[in-house]
Amino acid sequence: KMKWNKMLDGQVSVTSDDAPRRDSLVRGDLSPGRGAADSNGDIDVTAGSPPMRTISAKHIGDRPHLPHPGYQRQTSSNIKMKNLLERWDDPVNKMDKAVPPSIHDILQFRKALSYLDDEHPFSESFGPSETRDQCIKSSQKVFKKLLNFVPGEALLPFDVIGSIAMDEDGVYDRDVSLALVRLFRPNKDDCLTMLNFVQSCDWTYKRVRYLRASVANSTLIDRVLEHEFNILFYFFLVLWTFTILNFDPWSLLFSMSTVLVSFAFAFGPSAAKAIDGVLLIALQRPFDLGDRICITSGTGPEPDLSQNWFVEDVSLWKTTLRYAATNEVSTLNNAGISNCRIINFARSKSALVTLNLMFRSEATGQQISLFRAAVEKYVKDNPRVWSSMVAFFIVKIDPDAESTEYLLRIQHQKSWQEIPAVLINRGELLEFCITLMKKLDIAYDFAASLASLTKFDDTLEHARSAIH
Incomplete structure (x- = not known):
């Protein structure tokens, strides 16, 4: 946010030859030099200066910049060999996600959530974005401000935005660069139109709003769970208290055993299904607000993915869905979908x-x-x-x-x-x-x-x- 503020206020200078280009970042080419295409269209990387050298006046000069330690040279032969191999993605390492959050992380998350309700969630330099219309208007203004770095150009070079990946010490941040590429997706010429820029900002705005709504809905579900657990806790606490005071509450319960057994036979299956529905939402969390889902039986032929729904509301007992084709609203019992196959389109990345x-x-x-x-x-x-x-x-x-x-x-x-x-x-x-x-x-x-x-x-x- 601080770097965006400086760029939009004109305190940071950007040169188009310094920032990383989209093709090298998407391809994973993090070598210190830029490559040239040979006759076969492959990239031959040559040694040289890092992809980004300057983002401010103090970094401009004859001082040499060493490449990032994570840079690896990638020759055209390596690229040819990779294209001949089968496509493969790294498996997910659960140990990377199993680290429990610290108190500092929790406080940071709570602080970040407070920014979601702010009138300027993307910083004051970006402009007001409390509504979608304000976000679209502010993103257009930001695009025009960024065009001031390249006078006379109708398209915005990705180099201007990519310069954010360089910190104030002149160190290139690979993760930030890849995140910028995934967000803005420049064209083959490494440029962005105003429509492309606004689409990326609008997509981020929608993600932020859905996140805020999902957090609020999860908070309500947690409160209901807390209330149910409190009932069980106080019930057993009362029984234990009576036992300590030499009152025998168990005889009363045994005298009511006939009635309790009758209720168990009458409502046992329904209670079991209800518990399955509660566990589905409380533990598995198969969908969030705004997700597009498809619900089918666990067995049978391939599902018809055209029959998909949007998740409107989620509680422990029921889920409200909106049919994507006709906007019809339907309410389902969570117990009824606990044994169904739920396909979450939002979590099915890269179709x-x-x-x-x-x-x-x-x-x-x-x-x-x-x-x-x-x-x-x-x-x-x-x-x-x-x-x-x-x-x-x-x-x-x-x-x-x-x-x-x-x-x-x-x-x-x-x-x-x-x-x-x-x-x-x-x-x-x-x-x-x-x-x-x-x-x-x-x-x-x-x-x-x-x-x-x-x-x-x-x-x-x-x-x-x-x-x-």
């Missing part, structure tokens, strides 16, 4: 989009390679939408129809929470693939195949008639 493409059997290996290279370039040219190509392989060969079916799977930048945007981008990708296949003359012609099969059926019928 995978799958396309089944039909090629002609006459398509050569060179044409298929050109198609794959063009799709990979399309993905790299749209870094705000797509992350990477995950798979491209043959799934079916039909010699009778003279067709070959390929499966193309690409990773999206957004989660399935933004399913409308994902489906729109999927349609654009499919249109690009079909157009490319037609240009390369490798698209399978269903009409021609149907005509060929019709002609074959007529010939077969004529032969049968001749035999008879």
